[in-house]
Amino acid sequence: METYEFIPFGGHQLLTAFHASASPTDPCGCAVLVAPIHEEKKAAHRPLVDLARRLAAEGYAVMRFDPRATGDSPGDDDQPTLTSWREDLELVIDRARGKSGLHRVDLIGLRLGADLAALVGPTHDFVERTVLCVPLINGGRYLREVRLRGKIRGALTEADGGDGAADTDRGIDYGGHYISPQLIQELEAHDLMAADSTLARPISCVDIRGRDSMTAPLSALATRLKERGARVDTRVLIDEPFWNALGPVVPEAFIDGMVHVLIREEGAS
Amino acid sequence: MSRAAERLVELTADDGQILRGVLHDPPGGTDLPPVIMFSGWGGTRYGPNGMLVEAARRLAADGRRVLRVDFRGRGDSDGAVDEHDLRAHIVDGAAMVRWSRDHLADVPPVLLGICSGGEVAVGCLFDGVDVESVCLWSAPVFAAQATDERISAKRAGYLREYLRKLFRPETWRKLFAGEVRFDIIRRVLGRAGVHEKKVDEPEELSDESVYSARCGAALMIYGTADPIAEEAIAAYEGLFGRTSCPVELHRIEGANHGFYALEWKHRVIDLTLDWLRRRSHS
Numbered sequence A: 001m002e003t004y005e006f007i008p009f010g011g012h013q014l015l016t017a018f019h020a021s022a023s024p025t026d027p028c029g030c031a032v033l034v035a036p037i038h039e040e041k042k043a044a045h046r047p048l049v050d051l052a053r054r055l056a057a058e059g060y061a062v063m064r065f066d067p068r069a070t071g072d073s074p075g076d077d078d079q080p081t082l083t084s085w086r087e088d089l090e091l092v093i094d095r096a097r098g099k100s101g102l103h104r105v106d107l108i109g110l111r112l113g114a115d116l117a118a119l120v121g122p123t124h125d126f127v128e129r130t131v132l133c134v135p136l137i138n139g140g141r142y143l144r145e146v147r148l149r150g151k152i153r154g155a156l157t158e159a160d161g162g163d164g165a166a167d168t169d170r171g172i173d174y175g176g177h178y179i180s181p182q183l184i185q186e187l188e189a190h191d192l193m194a195a196d197s198t199l200a201r202p203i204s205c206v207d208i209r210g211r212d213s214m215t216a217p218l219s220a221l222a223t224r225l226k227e228r229g230a231r232v233d234t235r236v237l238i239d240e241p242f243w244n245a246l247g248p249v250v251p252e253a254f255i256d257g258m259v260h261v262l263i264r265e266e267g268a269s
Numbered sequence B: 001m002s003r004a005a006e007r008l009v010e011l012t013a014d015d016g017q018i019l020r021g022v023l024h025d026p027p028g029g030t031d032l033p034p035v036i037m038f039s040g041w042g043g044t045r046y047g048p049n050g051m052l053v054e055a056a057r058r059l060a061a062d063g064r065r066v067l068r069v070d071f072r073g074r075g076d077s078d079g080a081v082d083e084h085d086l087r088a089h090i091v092d093g094a095a096m097v098r099w100s101r102d103h104l105a106d107v108p109p110v111l112l113g114i115c116s117g118g119e120v121a122v123g124c125l126f127d128g129v130d131v132e133s134v135c136l137w138s139a140p141v142f143a144a145q146a147t148d149e150r151i152s153a154k155r156a157g158y159l160r161e162y163l164r165k166l167f168r169p170e171t172w173r174k175l176f177a178g179e180v181r182f183d184i185i186r187r188v189l190g191r192a193g194v195h196e197k198k199v200d201e202p203e204e205l206s207d208e209s210v211y212s213a214r215c216g217a218a219l220m221i222y223g224t225a226d227p228i229a230e231e232a233i234a235a236y237e238g239l240f241g242r243t244s245c246p247v248e249l250h251r252i253e254g255a256n257h258g259f260y261a262l263e264w265k266h267r268v269i270d271l272t273l274d275w276l277r278r279r280s281h282s
Helices: A038-057 A082-100 A112-123 A139-157 A181-189 A216-227 A252-268 B048-061 B086-103 B116-126 B148-165 B169-177 B182-191 B229-242 B262-281
Strands: A002-009 A012-019 A029-034 A060-066 A105-110 A127-133 A172-174 A177-179 A202-209 A231-238 B005-012 B018-025 B035-038 B066-069 B110-114 B133-137 B218-223 B247-252
Touching: A002 A082, A002 B005, A012 A038, A012 A082, A029 A038, A029 A082, A029 A112, A029 A252, A038 A060, A038 A105, A038 A177, A038 A252, A038 B048, A060 A082, A082 A105, A082 A112, A082 A181, A105 A112, A105 A252, A112 A127, A112 A202, A127 A252, A139 A172, A139 A181, A177 A181, A202 A216, A202 A252, A216 A231, A231 A252, B005 B066, B005 B086, B018 B048, B018 B086, B035 B048, B035 B086, B035 B116, B048 B066, B048 B110, B048 B262, B066 B086, B086 B116, B110 B116, B116 B133, B133 B262, B218 B229, B218 B262, B229 B247, B247 B262
Parallel strands: A029 A060, A029 A105, A105 A127, A127 A202, A202 A231, B035 B066, B035 B110, B110 B133, B133 B218, B218 B247
Antiparallel strands: A002 A012, A012 A060, A172 A177, B005 B018, B018 B066
């Protein structure tokens, strides 16, 4: 069973979707899925729905949500910042615990959602495992990609409106999505490699790509997280980068991989 | 004016599966016909760059009820991703119209579709669904066959894009790292993303196509950088001309298929809002 609701939060609302476990009185765990943002969110939406339904069928309770001013959650374009999205995630963690009846939840984040999960999960009292799927790691690098893509689009369309990469004090037009100066500032400062607080909870670093080897930045992040005390496992899932897909896709390796991380291996350990 | 309420709705599709979406409901009631939005082929009810959400909020602030619902196998709706085709989306579109007439107002609604969602709107007309009007944003030729010409045109566009990528350092880094997905490139260039129809899908729009439904007017908006635009404009102007339906056409200079820039997105929404206002005052 799936329950969709807008939950009020400090003057705004968040859309949440709760997928009850196939064993609602005895769920084997609860996961909060943290989606990417901008156009990656649109492309990843259905794969994350499919993942939520699969996990629910396997006995997990799952909560998905639209952070403020994304998807169907209302909000002004200049509202969202990494800080506000972290607040949203913390609220949803509480809500997921309440709905599932479980003391702790797991987080599965994808792309920027993985970075948010990394900022919240490993130090949160009520988060057990944090799964980081292809995190950005470095916000400045993401912004460079954003600007480059805007320039390419501008060159392809040869029109003023297409050159959305032009940086101004008023923010960036990223393919029709607005990135505010505040969000730019926070992304520029965001670097998962730079954090140094001690970590104790398990973290999974997951790469999703066309070959069976982890990219150097994610491998370095895994090493850095171990240095900070976390129990880290790594894996590579051979699948297409579905968060960039133009058409509908079913990333079976990703979905199977997440089931293995949360259920099969947890159950076996 | 206070903000329109947004609430979640669930509809039952013809096969019993649940379609999920959002209703934008302006305060104080309205006599204006509801607007039903149809997303593109692979998309969700948000639309590309969230433009359906933004458009729905703008229209609702202008006093219109707006319904955005995911098709089967898309977004939050039931159904498997790869089990549904254009015909299934048209059936879902008709179910959304019935829901609108049962729950919002028993009047023909406005259908607004982007890309393949525009085909769904036209498909509803072919199926005899009466509408107040239709808005087609970047709608391709209805049920277009994957002809050699179309595949070649799109393939040429993709090739140009790959050639440009060859000049990027990032591409060479990926090549040396073995990260370039040649399987995806082969797939893209193979059929160039042109939809290959199943046997039970609708027939392509032809010079003889007409529909029997009532449709008061049509608005068409395309970007001049959209490779499918001119063929589609000619086909739909012919269709609406044969059915005596007045058409208003806008071309947005430089815009691509998904209107991927704030300026283009806002222009599309402004044009649509203005057109709907003029219709409600006529």
